[in-house]
Amino acid sequence: MKPILALFALLLSLPAAAAPLTIELDHSQKTWQTAELLKHPDAQTVQIIDDVSYKRTMTYRAVPLAALLPGLKPANHLQAVALDGFAAELAAAPLLEKNGARAWLAVEDPAHPWPPLAQGKPSAGPFYLVWTHPQAGHISPEQWPFQVSKFKQLQTVGERFPALLPDPKLAANDPINQGFALFQKNCLACHRLNGGGDAQMGPDLNVPYNPTEYFSGDFLKRYIRDPQSLRHWPQAKMPAFTASVLPDNELDLLVGYLRHMAGRKQQP
Numbered sequence: 001m002k003p004i005l006a007l008f009a010l011l012l013s014l015p016a017a018a019a020p021l022t023i024e025l026d027h028s029q030k031t032w033q034t035a036e037l038l039k040h041p042d043a044q045t046v047q048i049i050d051d052v053s054y055k056r057t058m059t060y061r062a063v064p065l066a067a068l069l070p071g072l073k074p075a076n077h078l079q080a081v082a083l084d085g086f087a088a089e090l091a092a093a094p095l096l097e098k099n100g101a102r103a104w105l106a107v108e109d110p111a112h113p114w115p116p117l118a119q120g121k122p123s124a125g126p127f128y129l130v131w132t133h134p135q136a137g138h139i140s141p142e143q144w145p146f147q148v149s150k151f152k153q154l155q156t157v158g159e160r161f162p163a164l165l166p167d168p169k170l171a172a173n174d175p176i177n178q179g180f181a182l183f184q185k186n187c188l189a190c191h192r193l194n195g196g197g198d199a200q201m202g203p204d205l206n207v208p209y210n211p212t213e214y215f216s217g218d219f220l221k222r223y224i225r226d227p228q229s230l231r232h233w234p235q236a237k238m239p240a241f242t243a244s245v246l247p248d249n250e251l252d253l254l255v256g257y258l259r260h261m262a263g264r265k266q267q268p
Helices: 002-013 034-038 092-096 175-186 219-225 248-261
Strands: 020-025 028-033 044-048 058-064 077-082 087-091 102-107 127-132 148-154
Touching (some): 034 102, 044 127
Parallel strands (some): 020 148
Antiparallel strands (some): 020 028, 044 058, 058 102, 102 127
16 A cells, blocks of 8 residues: 555656646637747736635736637636536636736646645646636636636526526526526536536535525525535535625525525436
């Protein structure tokens, strides 16, 4: 067993390797290599305060993501696909902003690899979507995908996965529809619902049972706020959604959507 552990430790300590990043848009497709991105004319050094993944200030060589998305319009939709199966659903409008919250593609330099995310874990590379001034755009932690391998333009979540949609009779500004928007932003990167979604990390949140059906009282909200306070184990992956990330009124809307969907089960 010791030789295997030693080999694993050696692999983790090896320098980061150059990697490809694929960007698939409706009108174009391009694969960038690490070296190309590090030398991109718009690349610069950016400092990220309170980095979501590293929990401290980090400095990266990064390219404004908008510079890699030619022809993309604010009404479009992207998905960021990570090496571990995480699939972040991203509205294009915030990614194209040049003021306020701004999206950057951080590029890991093989000659200067980033630190591991935790002991025994890889780094956030080879590519990591980071934000400067995220508070200005109310950017959630799920909008910081790391270990990204691909960005691809897709139809909206509702168009691709109608099983996620609330009752169509509801008004567009109904609280349930507001909760659906928050579900897409905060949950869909890891979870499916009624079998709908591309994520592979977490369980389906409606079949066979919706969490509103087995968490009594305020325990579901407490679980979302701090999963480890209710179910503690070292391999847990679900992050805590603090009030600064998901204010109480938004948490209520999110739980309202889940409760509504408990009455709209569809088998995958």
